[in-house]
Amino acid sequence: MNIEARKIEFIQEFLKVQSEDVISRLEKILRKENNTSDENKFEPMNEEELNKRIDQSESDFRNKRFKSSSELLSKYE
Template sequence: MNLEARKIEFIQEFLKLQSEEAISKLEKILKKEKDTSDERLLKPMTIDELNNRIDKSESDFKNNRFKSSSELLAKYQ
């Protein structure tokens, strides 16, 4: 059975479900799988990108363009 046929069969069985608990469990599984798939699509920075970000951060700090952790915490409390 190919993937498309399996998907259709799964959807047909899903539509027959009457248990809200079973549907919730399947939703959680689907969300977890989607989150994991999204993580696999992330690409790491190149060394040049990382070095550029470090340089910009150091420049921002030297030029007082930052917020302290206490400022950030106060904003969200």
């Protein structure tokens, strides 16, 4: 069965549902799946953006605007 046929079959079954609870749970699942797929969209940096970040990081380091790994770890202990 192809995806379009599965969608139609699912919609037909969904239309038969009489329980508010079931509809709410299906809505939550759908929202969660849509949010997850949005989060998985990855936009790579271009070379210019990467170089800007590198320059900013080097500047921060030179000007002592950073935290050591031990400082970060102590925050979560």
